[in-house]
Amino acid sequence: MDDTADLDVSIENDDEPAAPAQDFELLSVCPDDEAARTPWRKALWTWRENARHTLAYDGSRYHAEPAAWTQTAFVCGLVMLWEEGFYNPATREFTVDRFLDQAEKAFGGSTC
Structure with a gap:
């Protein structure tokens, strides 16, 4: 699995940054082979960090009053x-x- 997979833009919205497209292979079920799990987790972590950066995600929406519930x-x-x-x-x-x-x-x- 390639840790540097291209993060294509899926949907554009004028109000928010575009989200990275989900790479099905990367986001699918964890590999059965234990030896493949560490690289899979690393690739998943890398994808998540890249997505956070692309979206300028800081978690603040979860702390806003409308989302308190x-x-x-x-x-x-x-x-x-x-x-x-x-x-x-x-x-x-x-x-x-x-x-x-x-x-x-x-x-x-x-x-x-």
Whole structure:
């Protein structure tokens, strides 16, 4: 694996610096071979440091007031818009109450 892999720009946004494209080989599952893990970790660390530099990342957004809730949110549930627990394709209706009831039963509720 090449530690000096080119960090292509994936998406440009006028408000923020462009993020480095993810190198699938580098970011995929850790190698099974123990001898390959150290170079893999080094390449992953190098990619992360290069990405931080490219993005001028300093972590400050995580300490801003609008993101304060993230410091105590250790679990985050995500749902796809057409998830059958959230959307009924037969009636073509969103079933938000049903979805939240299921979340309450499965996870003890939510703060939304």
